[in-house]
Amino acid sequence: MHELGVAGEILDVALSEAARHAAKKVTSIRLRVGVLRGIEPENLSFLFGHLARGTPAEGATLDIVEEPVRVECKGCGVSEARSFTWACPRCKGEGVSVTGGDSLSILSLDVEA
Amino acid sequence: MRIDVERSILQSADEAAAAIRALLSERKIFALNLLSSPGSGKTTLIEALLSRFDGKGGVAVVEGDIETEIDAERIRRHGVQVRQINTRSTCHIQPSRLLAVLREMDLSATRLLLVENVGNLVCPAEVPLGEDARVVLLSVTEGDEKPLKYPLVFRTSDLLVITKTDLLPHVTFDVDRVRRAARAANPAVEIFEVSAATGDGMSALLDRIETLRAAKSG
Ligand SMILES: [Zn+2]
Numbered sequence: 207m208h209e210l211g212v213a214g215e216i217l218d219v220a221l222s223e224a225a226r227h228a229a230k231k232v233t234s235i236r237l238r239v240g241v242l243r244g245i246e247p248e249n250l251s252f253l254f255g256h257l258a259r260g261t262p263a264e265g266a267t268l269d270i271v272e273e274p275v276r277v278e279c280k281g282c283g284v285s286e287a288r289s290f291t292w293a294c295p296r297c298k299g300e301g302v303s304v305t306g307g308d309s310l311s312i313l314s315l316d317v318e319a
Numbered sequence: 320m321r322i323d324v325e326r327s328i329l330q331s332a333d334e335a336a337a338a339i340r341a342l343l344s345e346r347k348i349f350a351l352n353l354l355s356s357p358g359s360g361k362t363t364l365i366e367a368l369l370s371r372f373d374g375k376g377g378v379a380v381v382e383g384d385i386e387t388e389i390d391a392e393r394i395r396r397h398g399v400q401v402r403q404i405n406t407r408s409t410c411h412i413q414p415s416r417l418l419a420v421l422r423e424m425d426l427s428a429t430r431l432l433l434v435e436n437v438g439n440l441v442c443p444a445e446v447p448l449g450e451d452a453r454v455v456l457l458s459v460t461e462g463d464e465k466p467l468k469y470p471l472v473f474r475t476s477d478l479l480v481i482t483k484t485d486l487l488p489h490v491t492f493d494v495d496r497v498r499r500a501a502r503a504a505n506p507a508v509e510i511f512e513v514s515a516a517t518g519d520g521m522s523a524l525l526d527r528i529e530t531l532r533a534a535k536s537g
Contacts, residue, residue, distance in 0.1 A: 208410055208411075208441050208442040208445070211410075211411075211442065212328060215328045215329065215331070215332075216328055218331070219324065219326065219328065219330075223322055223324055224322075227320070227322055229320065229322075237328075242470050242471045242474065243445070243471065244441060244469070244471065275470075277503075290467060290470035290504070291467075291503075292466075292467070292499050292500040292502075292503035292504075300499060300503070302503050303502075303503060303505075303506045304470070304474060304503060304504050304505075308471060308474065310327060310328045310329060310445070311325065311326060311327050311328060312324045312325070312326055312328060313323070313324065313325055314321050314322060314323045314324055314325070315321070315322045315324060316320070316321050316322075317320055317321075317322060318320070319320065
């Protein structure tokens with residue numbers, strides 16, 4: 207459900223950037239999404255497609271670069287995981303703190319003039 | 320043609336949150352953003368805070384709810400300034416809405432602002448409201464898996480309040496497990512265990528909030 211708000215924000219940014227560059231059509235949008243955001247890529251793409259209808263971003267694809275959870279472990283250093291965990295994914299130690307995995311960014315747009 | 324953007328999707332929300340932060344600091348108002356699933360005890364905590372601050376005045380409450388005014392009515396009976404934000408289709412309070420409401424309120428005597436966010440652990444966690452402290456409540460009846468399922472809210476909260484601890488003998492809930500998970504998500508999180516029914520732990524929590532408030536607004 208929360209993908210709807212995110213899809214709306216992506217569309218707003220894409221349309222204003224496209225207009226700023228006098229582009230007529232947005233063909234794809236590259237995003238970085240951290241695992242901690244709990245976003246379903248398929249759901250996000252579906253909702254974006256729905257919102258983009260009738261705009262210059264209609265039919266644009268979302269290219270989602272997933273950012274893993276980054277954990278600093280007192281036992282073995284730094285490791286990364288595909289989902290949140292309080293134990294280190296490598297050494298299973300519990301002395302971890304989460305240092306990354308909550309990105310929610312638009313990296314670039316592909317547009318046609 | 321490729322356009323490099325590299326900007327946070329939440330940038331416009333962040334700008335509104337920054338405006339709220341500026342408004343609050345100019346007026347020396349300490350603001351709490353309360354997050355939890357429905358039924359974890361946000362409104363009850365607000366009522367406890369109102370009793371604590373009774374007679375000192377200066378408390379204002381903003382209630383976020385998808386449709387109803389039930390919580391706002393409950394708070395209004397305490398005779399404090401309450402505003403309701405109905406979010407309709409949105410599952411969190413948007414900072415732009417809160418900013419508009421704050422600009423309409425009379426905050427001249429306000430020292431403590433309590434914002435009860437919409438009841439879920441996902442969307443409100445993503446959107447900062449310019450608050451001074453974020454409080455996540457987790458009742459023991461919800462199960463101890465929540466920090467694993469919804470890490471972002473635990474990662475971004477300053478205080479974790481485990482509520483309804485009087486029910487611990489009747490439910491499967493490992494407090495230490497939740498403490499460990501919350502600490503991994505956010506090593507600085509302050510954890511409180513309370514029961515509104517028995518009063519256990521409430522005064523420690525209210526004392527801490529009062530200390531935080533006094534540090535900002537005197
Ligand atoms: Zn390790």
